[in-house]
Amino acid sequence: MSYYHRLGQIPRKRHTQFRQPDGSLYSEQLVGTLGFHGVSSLLYHRHAPTQIKCVGEPRPYGAKLLKDRPLQPEHLRTLARTSTGGDYLAARQTILGNADVTMSICNPTERRMSYYYKNALADEVIFVHEGRGELWSQLGKVQFEPGDYVVVPRTVIHQLHFAEGPVRLLIIESFSPVETCRRYRNHFGQLLEHSPYCERDIRPPGELILDETAEGDYLLQVKKEGYLHQLTYAHSPFDVVGWDGYFYPYAFSIHDFEPITGRLHQPPPVHQTFEGHNYVICSFVPRLFDYHPLAIPAPYNHSNVDSDEVLYYVAGNFMSRRGVDLASFTWHPSGIPHGPHPGTVEASLGKKKTHELAVMVDTFRPLYLTETAVQYIDPRYPMSWNPDFVPDPPRSADMMD
Numbered sequence: 001m002s003y004y005h006r007l008g009q010i011p012r013k014r015h016t017q018f019r020q021p022d023g024s025l026y027s028e029q030l031v032g033t034l035g036f037h038g039v040s041s042l043l044y045h046r047h048a049p050t051q052i053k054c055v056g057e058p059r060p061y062g063a064k065l066l067k068d069r070p071l072q073p074e075h076l077r078t079l080a081r082t083s084t085g086g087d088y089l090a091a092r093q094t095i096l097g098n099a100d101v102t103m104s105i106c107n108p109t110e111r112r113m114s115y116y117y118k119n120a121l122a123d124e125v126i127f128v129h130e131g132r133g134e135l136w137s138q139l140g141k142v143q144f145e146p147g148d149y150v151v152v153p154r155t156v157i158h159q160l161h162f163a164e165g166p167v168r169l170l171i172i173e174s175f176s177p178v179e180t181c182r183r184y185r186n187h188f189g190q191l192l193e194h195s196p197y198c199e200r201d202i203r204p205p206g207e208l209i210l211d212e213t214a215e216g217d218y219l220l221q222v223k224k225e226g227y228l229h230q231l232t233y234a235h236s237p238f239d240v241v242g243w244d245g246y247f248y249p250y251a252f253s254i255h256d257f258e259p260i261t262g263r264l265h266q267p268p269p270v271h272q273t274f275e276g277h278n279y280v281i282c283s284f285v286p287r288l289f290d291y292h293p294l295a296i297p298a299p300y301n302h303s304n305v306d307s308d309e310v311l312y313y314v315a316g317n318f319m320s321r322r323g324v325d326l327a328s329f330t331w332h333p334s335g336i337p338h339g340p341h342p343g344t345v346e347a348s349l350g351k352k353k354t355h356e357l358a359v360m361v362d363t364f365r366p367l368y369l370t371e372t373a374v375q376y377i378d379p380r381y382p383m384s385w386n387p388d389f390v391p392d393p394p395r396s397a398d399m400m401d
Contacts, residue, residue: 002039002202002204002246002247002248002250003189003190003199003202003246004244004245004246005204005205005244005245005246005248006242006243006244006245007139007140007204007205007206007208007242007243007244008044008140008208008240008241008242008243009044009241009242010042010044010242010243010244011044014042015028018044020046026044026045026046026241027044027045027046027047027048027049028042028043028044028045029042029043029044029045029049030042030043031043031138031155031156031247032155032245032247033153033154033155033177033247034177038177038247039177039245039246039247040245040246040247041139041243041244041245041246041247041248042243042244042245043138043139043240043242043243044240044241044242044243045235045239045240045241046213046235046239046240046241047234047235047239049233049235049237051233051234051235052231052232052233052234053217053232053233053234054232055229055230055231055232056229056230056231056232057230058227058228058229058230059227059228059230060226060227060228061089061223061226061227061228062094062226062227063093063094063097063102063104063370063371063372064370064371065097065098065368065369065370066368066369066370066371066373066374067368069368069369071333071335071336072333072336072382073330073331073332073333073336073338073381073382074329074330074331074369074377074378074381074382075324075328075329075330075331075377075378075381075384076095076328076329076330076331076373076376076377076378077325077327077328077376077378078095078105078327078328078329078376079325079326079327079328081105081107081376082107082166082168083107083108083109084105084106084107084108085107085108085109086108086109086110087108087110087113087114088106088108088110088113088117088160089113089117089221089228090108091106091107091108091109092104092105092106092171093105093106093372093373094370094372094373095329095369095370095372095373095376096310096329096331096367096368096369096370096373097173097367097368097370098363098365098366098367098368099175099365100174100175100176100276100277100278100279100363100364100365101172101173101174101175101276101278101279101361101363102172102173103170103171103172103173103310103312103329103361104170104171104173105168105169105170105171105327106167106168106169106170106171107166107167107168107169108162108167108169109167111133111161111162111163111164112159112161112162113159113160113161114219115159115219115220115221116157116158116159116218116219116220116221116237116238117157117158117159117220117221117222117223118155118156118157118158118220118221118222118223119152119154119155119173119222119223119224120154120155120222120223120224121154121175121223121224121225122154122173122174122175122223123151123152123153123154123173123174123176123177123178123276124151124152124154124171124172124173124174125149125150125151125152125171125172125174125178125274125281126144126149126150126151126152126160126169126170126171126172127148127149127150127169127170127171127172127254127312127359128144128145128146128147128148128149128150128169129146129168129169129170129314129327130146130165130166130167130168131146131162131163131165131166131167131168131169132144132145132146132162132163132165133160133161133162133163134160134161135150135152135158135159135160135161135249135251136158136159136160136161136209136238137152137156137157137158137159137205137238137248137249138156138157138237138238138240138243139156139205139208139240139243139248139249140205140206140207140208140209140248141205141206141207141208141209142203142204142205142206142249142250142251143203143206143251144251145253147253147254147255147314147357148251148252148253148254149251149252149253149254149273149274149281150249150250150251151178151249151250151251151252151274152249153177153178153247153248153249154177156247156248156249157220157237157238158249168327170312170359172281172361174276174279175276175277176276176277176278177276178274178275178276178281179274179275179276180195180273180274180275181195181272181273181274181275181280182275184196196257196258196259196260196270196273197252197256197257197258197273201252201253201256202250202251202252203250203251203252204248204250205248205249205250208240208241208242209238209240210241212236212238212239213236213239214236215234215235216234216235216236217232217234218232218233218234218235218236218237219231219232220232220233220237252273254273254283254285254314254357254359255285257273257283257285259271259285259286259287259288261287261288261289261290261291262290263290263291263292263295264290264292264295265290265295265296265297265298265299265300266290268282268309268360268362269282271283271284271285271360278363278364278365279361279362279363279364280361280362281359281360281361282359282360282361282362283358283359283360284311284318284356284357284358284359284360285356285357286316286353286354286355286356286357287353287354288352288353289348289351289352289353289354296345296348296349297348297349297351297354298340298344298345298347298348299339299340300339301337301338301339301340302337302338302339303336303337303338305334305335306334306364307334307362307363307364308331308332308333308334308362308363308365308366308367309331309332309338309360309361309362310329310330310331310332310360310361310362310363310367311329311330311358311359311360312327312328312329312358312359312360312361313325313326313327313328313329313330313358314326314327314357314358314359315355315356315357316354316355316356316357316358317354317355317356318356318358321340321341321344322341322343322344322384322391323384323391323392329376330381331367331369333366333367334366339385341384341385341391342385342386342387342389378392380392
């Protein structure tokens with residue numbers, strides 16, 4: 001959960017007269033979630049944010065889930081797909097999903113969005129695998145670079161502006177608010193001393209967008225219930241002169257996550273970074289291995305009978321897996337056990353540290369592949385725990401010893 005932040009000009013008291021230089025009132029807008037019970041921010045616009053000029057035809061926008069596939073572990077190799085489309089929305093390809101959360105890849109080629117975007121029903125967590133740039137919103141600019149999680153709460157109108165160079169994103173769409181872990185917060189909401197990150201690591205918007213003042217045609221695409229709705233407004237949604245509150249987009253770097261280690265193997269919850277309803281997001285980062293003299297650094301086999309486990313591989317060598325690429329997904333569904341590949345347990349003995357970097361999403365309701373995901377499936381992966389299995393070599397030097 002974000003902390004209190006303010007930016008720009010605001011009046012001393014909420015819901016009181018706040019006048020522009022010409023004597024007209026600034027227009028207040030409360031943005032937030034969960035009605036009037038969740039976190040919110042109060043924005044002050046030059047123009048009313050309700051002036052719709054025209055409404056276009058909605059466009060279908062969504063993925064079809066496949067619910068009739070066999071129960072088996074999956075490996076999805078997306079590394080070779082350097083581009084998935086043109087702009088930020090066209091380039092999204094949803095890979096896995098359920099009613100609580102979806103996971104998509106997005107490798108756009110266009111640097112700037114010519115429209116504004118709002119997700120009306122879901123928070124979005126954008127993990128920046130490659131690329132850098134800025135997220136622009138009503139609440140200001142947030143810079144991002146490789147390794148950043150950019151958290152965009154629902155209803156926040158935004159654009160992404162990318163610098164030159166390749167862009168590779170993992171986008172996690174959450175149909176409940178994305179929050180920091182409850183066990184890391186006190187009852188005031190402050191992150192505690194044993195948390196693997198703190199408020200200093202969270203980067204809120206740092207600069208408002210003050211030059212979009214002219215009347216014109218400002219297209220906003222709103223994602224809701226499987227459609228992109230087309231609304232054209234008379235003024236820019238970024239015509240905000242100031243705001244304050246707890247509700248805003250922010251960035252947090254995976255490199256600022258401080259790992260929790262112990263004498264014996266630590267369970268996956270120590271890697272937890274964010275949580276939502278029926279799922280968690282975890283960060284696997286470089287860390288020291290277990291330091292008991294007889295410790296086994298590789299994870300033990302386990303049956304998470306009420307949890308699906310998805311790993312997205314960012315960099316380094318993940319010591320419990322063989323033949324896994326950079327930008328791969330592995331998905332181990334609930335109902336069958338999973339664990340380290342043959343030979344990796346013995347190979348882990350005596351190792352002192354790991355340089356792996358990965359994002360994990362654990363869901364507590366079953367996930368489903370999408371039609372789009374089928375093209376990335378590695379058909380040999382379900383049999384890769386057999387002792388005589390020879391894995392394909394990783395396609396990236398970053399994933400090799």
